[in-house]
Amino acid sequence: MTLKDKHAFASIRRLGRGLRRGDYTSLELTEFFLDRLQRLGPRFNAVATVTGELARTEARRADSELSAGRDRGPLHGIPYGAKDLLATRGIPTSWGAAPMKDRVIDADATVILKLREAGAVLVAKLAMVEIAGGLGYKQSRASFTGAGLNPWDTGRWSGGSSSGPGSAVGAGLCPFAIGSETWGSIMTPAGFCGITGMRPTYGRVSRHGAMALSWTMDKLGPMGRTADDCGLVLAAISGHDPADATSVDKQLEWTKPKKPRPKPHLAVITGCDTHVQKAVRKNFRKSLDKLEKFCRIGEVTLPDLPYEDVAGTLISCEMAAAFEGLVSSGDVWQMTAPEDRWGAHAAMMIPARDYINAMRIRPKIQAALDQLFDGTDALVSPTLATVAYPNDQSFSEYRRGHHASRIGGAGNAAGIPGITVPNGFGEDKLPTGLQLVGPAWSETSLLSIAAEYQDRTDWHEEHPDL
């Protein structure tokens, strides 16, 4: 069977059914995606390294195991990409940074090992913003692989810092990818590229072998076509890992798409669609109409707490400790974005008092948000205030006057999960997104609400005409 464009944008379950029916082998599926990565990847600056040799080895293993009756589950034989901050033995791990572009870490990250155990096939290390954006980039040209380009319009940014996972999944270069979020790095590229992305609860997924930007803020999570896909991937990568003391023994169970509990209670964050682009607001309102068919919807006001100051201080201080060597060695001057060459210097001067005070305020943020979820399953808001930014403008220039809710900073400071799903198209026919944020460990609930929303809409089936 010849694999076609429709397979490039198919869900994991659909690809798995074809594999088990014998429509194609994992090796054929892998070659199909390797070809797309090599042919289309450069168009979007989506790829750091195509891992052809490893992919073919893993695909052959998947095929021989299936032939022998061994089925590792829904990810068996399915190709995927990993953000290039996850260590992979024998393959460069660049962290998006020019001085490290040929560096090989001789170990596999836990997430890579877990996906291998689940039978998935690594086809590419995907591009990312240098040092996961921790140096303070202010425009899209901030990676040695070039600006992440949006598959819907290459004049626009794909989002960051998981730029490669966003554009690769959006362009059908791999069925799913692993991204990371410290503050917005999964939700933003997923929102801009019109795909589904999940930021798990802090501690749900081991970060062993992933670049540390901020030890107390970093999370790894799935980016895919659907909420169901994200559930399947999260189930495979979650759970305790002795190598990461912050990982928790809470493995997500997601074998079948789950229905949400009857009439889950959602709360719109007050003012979340006031300062957003007109089409973002319109799409959000339409999404609420869809959600109202199976949810109760109320409204909630976020407590007035210094979310951004806390999250910003924690990230700056932890980044300063993690990357002082990059600054003192002078290697930082090789960064691609001019502002990333000096962006870390100021953070070196933040006093310990500020970090400790941020850590003292953090439990109050956690408690206040946790209380907000009494009787509420999830908060809803537009994922982003605008569509993808143009590549020829600074971020602040394009988004001037626009801002969505403060839930991004709040949710990341508190370590709670969120999911974004595509919900239409806005300015210049670019995707917009709907965001659901829940209490700690509520991924199953968030995924089931998002999956039900996707059962009732077809935005997730839209893809760019490449």
Added chain:
Amino acid sequence: MTSHSTPEPVNRRDFARTLAAATAATAATALETHAQDKKPKTTEEKPEEKPEEKPEEKPQPEPPPPAVLLLETIRQQYPDARLDKQDVLQGIYNELRGDLARSRRLSSFPLENADEPGFLFAALRIDP
């Protein structure tokens, strides 16, 4: 990631001049005070019986703003000629001012002595 108020511009010459003048004045005053403190007071010395005169008040030199001092600390701690470019100095200076403003906001948050840092950070969910 950080929010800033509109920063005032700094250029290399002004920055260097401000820093040099302020540092020199601060150092001179500090040395003068130090010298006065060190001057031996002998028992033979008798206080002159003069009508009490108010010492002439010298204007205290303005200390350099904290962001300027921090900028100089960065230049000392991470010396590199590339740091001295106008746009780089300005960029770091803006970041420092933003960080200092954020620091003031964090310090103004009401905290009790018993409010411990969440160093053992874990996601929180109280069982409903």
